[in-house]
Amino acid sequence: MKNFAGKIAFITGGASGAGLGQAKLFSKEGMRVAIGDIRQDALDKAVEEIRAYSGAKAEDVLAIRVDLMDREQYIAAADKIEEVFGGPPHLFIQTAGVNSFGPAEASTFDDYDWVVGVNFNAVVNGLVIFVPRMIRAYSGKTDCHVAATSSMGAFSGFATDAPYAAAKAAVNSLFYSYYEALKPYGIGATVLCPANINSNIGEAEKYRPEHLRNTGYNVTEETIAFLKSIHATGMDPIELAEWLKNGIVNEQVLVVPYENSEEMLRREFQKIIDFSSPEGMKRIAEAEEAQRKAMEEMMKNMPKPADGAPVMKDVGFAKARKDLDWVDPSKKMN
Ligand code: NAI
Numbered sequence: 585m586k587n588f589a590g591k592i593a594f595i596t597g598g599a600s601g602a603g604l605g606q607a608k609l610f611s612k613e614g615m616r617v618a619i620g621d622i623r624q625d626a627l628d629k630a631v632e633e634i635r636a637y638s639g640a641k642a643e644d645v646l647a648i649r650v651d652l653m654d655r656e657q658y659i660a661a662a663d664k665i666e667e668v669f670g671g672p673p674h675l676f677i678q679t680a681g682v683n684s685f686g687p688a689e690a691s692t693f694d695d696y697d698w699v700v701g702v703n704f705n706a707v708v709n710g711l712v713i714f715v716p717r718m719i720r721a722y723s724g725k726t727d728c729h730v731a732a733t734s735s736m737g738a739f740s741g742f743a744t745d746a747p748y749a750a751a752k753a754a755v756n757s758l759f760y761s762y763y764e765a766l767k768p769y770g771i772g773a774t775v776l777c778p779a780n781i782n783s784n785i786g787e788a789e790k791y792r793p794e795h796l797r798n799t800g801y802n803v804t805e806e807t808i809a810f811l812k813s814i815h816a817t818g819m820d821p822i823e824l825a826e827w828l829k830n831g832i833v834n835e836q837v838l839v840v841p842y843e844n845s846e847e848m849l850r851r852e853f854q855k856i857i858d859f860s861s862p863e864g865m866k867r868i869a870e871a872e873e874a875q876r877k878a879m880e881e882m883m884k885n886m887p888k889p890a891d892g893a894p895v896m897k898d899v900g901f902a903k904a905r906k907d908l909d910w911v912d913p914s915k916k917m918n
Pocket residue numbers: 596597598599600601602603620621622623626650651652653679680681682683702703733734735736777778779780781782783784785786788815818
């Protein structure tokens with residue numbers, strides 16, 4: 585997709601972080617932008633921010649409160665966009681996401697249902713709802729594009745982020761499939777894989793749905809504050825949106841938003857290759873040992889944190905709930 589001005593964009597998770605950055609940028613490109621998000625207060629604030637950033641008229645920014653895991657609500661959101669903007673989006677970006685950290689073996693059904701639900705099932709919902717509408721409205725007439733914000737986590741497994749890594753890997757796979765499938769219709773597909781974004785995802789636990797709150801992880805005000813401090817050092821959402829825009833213009837299937845992206849990907853794929861042979865597993869064991877030693881050394885030489893600054897081991901970040909008796913005690917909250 586090369587031309588944005590005058591067209592319609594729909595961005596999920598557009599009330600915050602990466603999605604808000606995308607909404608601002610594509611609004612500035614002259615698109616009519618709809619944002620869908622579960623938090624009404626954040627939506628209200630985001631509309632003001634988008635308009636202040638892009639100078640868009642009030643009628644060109646549409647906020648829709650929607651729980652993307654709820655198919656009826658999602659279909660109603662799609663109908664609303666057509667009703668207000670006169671057609672489905674030309675550019676459909678699925679960026680809403682949540683995260684939660686804890687040992688894989690402590691994960692509950694609720695942890696999977698929430699994290700996979702928002703990060704993967706909702707993306708499936710979006711594709712099933714919007715792709716037919718986009719094909720009917722635009723195929724052979726004008727260029728359009730579907731995109732999603734996945735993660736570098738899509739390329740590897742994580743002992744303390746299993747549901748998330750699995751969901752993101754599945755999103756990537758879905759986009760490789762849709763890239764092939766939508767090419768004949770003139771619809772592009774791009775999946776964006778950042779590592780760390782300056783966003784509010786650290787607070788996601790605060791609005792985890794009531795019926796999915798039985799987590800196996802240690803989640804406290806302190807772990808949330810710690811995660812927020814990590815994300816505060818992440819990439820600026822506008823800069824990230826620029827990477828995505830360039831990837832869309834260039835019809836890239838994958839955008840890894842770093843100058844050394846090829847090297848990063850090679851490292852991840854080398855690990856997969858190594859998983860598949862005895863020699864490779866030896867290399868992995870050596871690398872793990874080297875990493876453990878480097879980590880020990882780093883911890884020894886760490887400057888003392890400033891008073892009040894959160895420290896990972898003290899806050900029990902990414903640990904299991906204390907009462908899970910099958911979990912190795914070293915992996916539980918202290
Ligand atoms: P964020 O928390 O600032 O924004 C995510 C938005 O999604 C929030 O406004 C939230 O209300 C919305 N949302 C969550 N559940 C929803 C639901 N059921 N229905 C509708 N909206 C819902 O977080 P951020 O970081 O901007 O996240 C955007 C995407 O970037 C996510 O897919 C995340 O997995 C991905 N990502 C984030 C990274 C980071 O370091 N923050 C790194 C790599 C990927």
